[in-house]
Amino acid sequence: xxxxxxxxxxxxxxRAHHRANSAxxxxxxxxxxxxxxxxxxxxxxQLETRKASLQKQLETPELQNLHPVLxxxxxxxQTTIDEYIQLFELYEYEDGSFEQALEEKSE
Numbered sequence: 001x002x003x004x005x006x007x008x009x010x011x012x013x014x015r016a017h018h019r020a021n022s023a024x025x026x027x028x029x030x031x032x033x034x035x036x037x038x039x040x041x042x043x044x045x046q047l048e049t050r051k052a053s054l055q056k057q058l059e060t061p062e063l064q065n066l067h068p069v070l071x072x073x074x075x076x077x078q079t080t081i082d083e084y085i086q087l088f089e090l091y092e093y094e095d096g097s098f099e100q101a102l103e104e105k106s107e
Contacts (some may be wrong), residue, residue, distance in 0.1 A: 040088050044081060051077045 054074045057063050064072065085094055 008103050037088070037090075040084065040090070041093070044090070044093065047077055047084075047091055051081070 051074065052071055054077065058067065058070050058074070085091065
């Protein structure tokens with residue numbers, strides 16, 4: 001019987017510890033999610049930069065022979081941007097205002 005009491009007591013201690021950690025996480029808020037969201041927005045900014053670079057290359061006369069390849073890459077980058085916006089529910093950035101939003105979040 002003594003062994004059962006010790007096991008029961010340790011289970012109760014674990015539950016109390018878990019509840020305390022849960023309460024602490026709630027008080028801290030969603031720091032990890034904010035950090036991940038910021039990194040996702042930074043990645044989208046990189047994709048937007050890549051997209052702008054590809055659009056410039058499309059307008060360059062010397063690269064006209066690569067036009068089909070550049071168009072394909074441009075479509076792929078835009079598809080990736082759209083997928084990330086949908087996957088991470090970043091609908092407020094659909095117009096491409098990533099940089100402005102990132103600056104506002106960091107202030």
